[in-house]
Amino acid sequence: MSDRIATAVPSVPPVADELGRAFADAGFELHLVGGSVRDALLGRAAWEDLDFATSARPEQTLELLERLGTTTWTTGAAFGTIGAMFQGERVEVTTFRADQYDRVSRNPIVAYGDTLEDDLRRRDFTVNAMAVSVPEHVFSDPFDGRGDLARRVLRTPATPEESFADDPLRMLRAARFAAQLEFEVDADVRAAMTAMSGDLSRITAERVRDEFVKLMGAADPVLGLRLLVDTGLAEVFLPELPALKMQIDEHAQHKDVYEHTLTVVRNAVALEDGAPDVVLRIAALLHDIGKPDTKGMGTDGRVTFHHHELAGARMAKRRLRELKFPKEQITAIAHLIALHLRFYGYGRGEWTDSAVRRYVTDAGDELARLHKLTRSDVTTRNKRKAARLAADYDALEERIARIEEEEDLARVRPDLDGNEIMRLLGVPPGRVVGEAWQHLKEIRLDRGPLSRDEAEAELWRWAKERGVLPDAGE
Incomplete structure (x- = not known):
């Protein structure tokens, strides 16, 4: 695949050429840019997003698109972006940018550029700094993004220090792309992320949340999570995660609760039966964050974490509120964390039908996720124990199904x-x-x-x- 990427020129959808001809006739350049070019080279998507860069100023772009009879919107006009529906496709056209940052405020000071290369230089990573002109189909790659795609590595077009000083959110984006594309992060980029991690505090909670959600919805979120912890970025917006590193798991089967947690996240991903379930994944990530505050020692000398699920639910609510998550997601995640230990003890034969009814009723709309979270939490290396717990949960689900045939447990x-x-x-x-x-x-x-x-x-x-x-x- 790397040989193909190194020599390939992405094919261009006809609608892009049609729009390109309209801009060319009006005397403007138009180029397909960004993630759509990257994904086309990787064979990941058939131009699902059509993002363009143009030499036209926003008001000229708007006038031209309206003249073409398209539906337009200007919500991004302050940043040079005009959106439109063109021949049934959603497109966004942005004027060449040469953003300037005062490196104190949380938003860029928009300045328009005059060349495509200037525009590509201000982008976050080289793999997102490629372009294809339309309708000519000239491929532009001034920073060897195609080579980095073939090598599966993330680099910045400018120096990492310059790029991250301009927009610290790019450090979080590096973790997201590492998880999304399953790429390595260049050593210089990683070093700059570590040295500059504190700059992430300049970014609004909403922007951090959005990147974090994208990371958690990626193909392998654990790759990104490790990078966040290793570079110190997690300390800035999710300190509960690195805090797990020094806590010994009470089952003594894992290096620490941190490693157990990452395994639970991967287990949860494996149990999904459709699109990524970010609520489930975040619940898996945060399910044990109450352990550091509840750590104790039992009379037998074993480490205990009594009621860590309740402490963790409270902590998760507080952290997710600070990150401006929607109320319904906060409620669902905290609810799952609070209930994730309820199942243990079922295999000892102590549960009556009443206990099963209460389990289902208390879980409510989150029962399906609770099933997956509880199963994901079994990370013991003892194969016999793992098989017994899986069989116990199979029996519980079968019992729930039996009782549901007789009663409407979802609406007691x-x-x-x-x-x-x-x-x-x-x-x-x-x-x-x-x-x-x-x-x-x-x-x-x-x-x-x-x-x-x-x-x-x-x-x-x-x-x-x-x-x-x-x-x-x-």
Whole structure:
């Protein structure tokens, strides 16, 4: 494959040539650039994204695209980018850039360039600094990006120090591309990332979050995560991860909790049955972050981490809020972390049907992910133990399926609803109704579905004991 990349010129989609002719007729250059060129050379995608660089200024680009009868949008106009739907394809056209940074603020000061090479020099990595002119199909690669693709290495067009000083987010991008493309990072780039990792604090939480999410959705996120920890970048925005390095796993089967965690992430990736599940992957990454704060020593001399799942859920909520994750994702990830140990003990035969109902009910919409996270957490090298735990979880899933055939476990409700409770007790809406409803739900979880008479008897019994109706049921 490396020989093919070293000599290949990517084929160009007809729609790009059509747009190129329109720009050429108007006296402007137009070039396909960036990740779309890289991926075409790698054979990874058939031009899913059409990103162009042009000598036209944004207002000229907008006028030309509107004249072509396309739908346009200008949300990126401040940075020189005009978006459009051209012949059914989504395209983005950006004026040649020669960005300037004051190296203090969090955003670039946009300055337009005059040449394609200037534009390519300001890009993050050489593998993203290639271009194909349209409609001429002249391939431009002033920084040997094609050679780096063949060598599977990440370098910067300018010096790494200059590139990262201009935009520290590029250091996080290096980790993301390492995970996404499964490339090595050039030694000079890695050294600059280590020396300049603290500069990442200049970047807004939202931009850091977006890159981190892309990294976690990559083909092998562990490659990127190791790079983040080894260079000190993780200390800046996710210090809970490197903190795991010095914690000894209580099973004494792994070098440390850090290595165990990376294995759990890889296990979770392997259990996915479709598109990358970033919520599951982040839950796997953070599932043990409560261990450093809960480390203790048992009477037998073994290391313990009592209730680390609850501490970890709280820590995950706090960290993900700081990174501006959506509320629903924070809730899901913290919920998975809090529940990830619930399964242990099932194999000892201690679980009743009531315990199974509660497991399913407590997991709620996250049950499928909880299954995967729990299985991923089994990283013991003891093959007999691993087989036993897998068999135990198989048995639990089969038991859940059996009970679900008899009951709707996904929607466990009391056998009497609020209106029936109010009618039977003769009370208005309020606290009493809610408490009665919750009591009947607990009975439902413990015993399964009740008959109408049984449910009413339980309601009267509860009401009498609570003094809601002193003569209830008599």
